[in-house]
Amino acid sequence: MRKVLLYSGGMDSWLIDKIWKPDIKLYVDMKTRYSEEEIKRLPNDVIIEQLDLGKWERDDAIIPLRNLYLVMLATNYGDDICLGATAGDRVLDKSPQFAYKASDLLSFLYTKQHWTEERKINVNLDFKGMTKKGLIAKYLQEGGNLEEAVNGSFSCYHPEHNQECWQCKPCFRKYVAFKMNGYDFGSRIDNIVKNYLSENIIPDILKGTYGRADEEKDIMEVYNKLCVKQ
Ligand SMILES: [Zn+2]
Numbered sequence: 001m002r003k004v005l006l007y008s009g010g011m012d013s014w015l016i017d018k019i020w021k022p023d024i025k026l027y028v029d030m031k032t033r034y035s036e037e038e039i040k041r042l043p044n045d046v047i048i049e050q051l052d053l054g055k056w057e058r059d060d061a062i063i064p065l066r067n068l069y070l071v072m073l074a075t076n077y078g079d080d081i082c083l084g085a086t087a088g089d090r091v092l093d094k095s096p097q098f099a100y101k102a103s104d105l106l107s108f109l110y111t112k113q114h115w116t117e118e119r120k121i122n123v124n125l126d127f128k129g130m131t132k133k134g135l136i137a138k139y140l141q142e143g144g145n146l147e148e149a150v151n152g153s154f155s156c157y158h159p160e161h162n163q164e165c166w167q168c169k170p171c172f173r174k175y176v177a178f179k180m181n182g183y184d185f186g187s188r189i190d191n192i193v194k195n196y197l198s199e200n201i202i203p204d205i206l207k208g209t210y211g212r213a214d215e216e217k218d219i220m221e222v223y224n225k226l227c228v229k230q
Contacts, residue, residue, distance in 0.1 A: 001078065001079045001080040001120075001122070002023045002024065002077065003024070004022060004023070004024045004025075004026055004077045004078035004080065004081045004082070005020060005026065005082045005084060006028065006067075006070050006071070006074055007026060007027045007042070007084070008027070008038070008084060009027060009039075009042055009154065009155075010038075010153070011132065011153035011154070012086050012127070012135065013025075014152055015135040015136065015138075015139050016082065016135070019127075019135070019138055019139055019142060020127075023078060024047060024077045024078055025043070025046040025047065026073075026074055027039070027042055027047065027049070028048075028069075028070055028073060029050045030051055030052065030053040030054050030057075031050075031054035031055070032053070032054040032061070034157065035054070037156075037159060047077070051073060053069060062091065065093060067083055067094060068102060070083070071083065079119055079121050079122060080124055081121065081123050081124060082124040082125075082126065082127070083123065084127065086132060094125070098123070099125045102121075103121055107120050107121045131177070135177075136149060136177055136181045146178070146181065146182070146183055147183075149178070150183055153174065155170035155174055156168055156170060156171050157169065157170060166193050166196065167193070167195075171193075172193055172196055172201065175222075176222050180218050180221070180222065194226040194227070202220075202223060205220065
């Protein structure tokens with residue numbers, strides 16, 4: 001079975017590529033507000049397809065049924081399709097039920113008939129149970145290099161001069177995940193993240209409105225260490 005990873009360009013897909021070792025990395029250019037920035041940084045061996053779903057993008061960046069479109073497109077490249085979902089993802093089109101139902105529907109549509117051989121499609125959510133911190137730990141266990149992962153992955157919403165800003169959601173989540181795996185970012189980035197956390201994230205955690213219980217403990221631990229360091 002050819003393995004296809006739907007590659008978003010962010011930290012999760014960078015790590016899953018190293019761990020899962022797909023045959024094909026597929027990036028779908030959906031013409032969203034982040035597409036241009038993401039495309040600039042894709043590794044050379046990523047295949048780019050276009051599907052203009054950006055026109056359906058809502059203000060909260062959700063594109064209804066996004067992952068159903070993506071797995072349909074990916075069947076043109078292989079049968080084992082990994083969505084790259086991790087534990088932080090809450091939308092239903094990254095759920096185990098979705099993976100089961102989509103695999104069932106797509107395999108049905110690829111039943112042997114006049115235009116196709118029999119194909120069994122598997123929508124793969126192997127990484128669904130893993131946090132970003134856990135993904136890094138697994139990558140390291142398999143001989144990965146921490147420095148290479150920090151520099152190779154990029155998830156920033158507001159890059160400045162092609163550098164990560166360290167004060168947007170994906171940047172601080174990357175920071176926390178690598179910090180929990182022992183990476184030292186240095187005092188300049190430490191300070192930026194500490195200020196970002198204290199203004200934007202810690203108040204929500206303390207009020208109980210942050211909404212990502214699996215990450216809160218790590219964020220608090222990292223934040224408390226940053227405060228002690230001052
Ligand atoms: Zn950023």
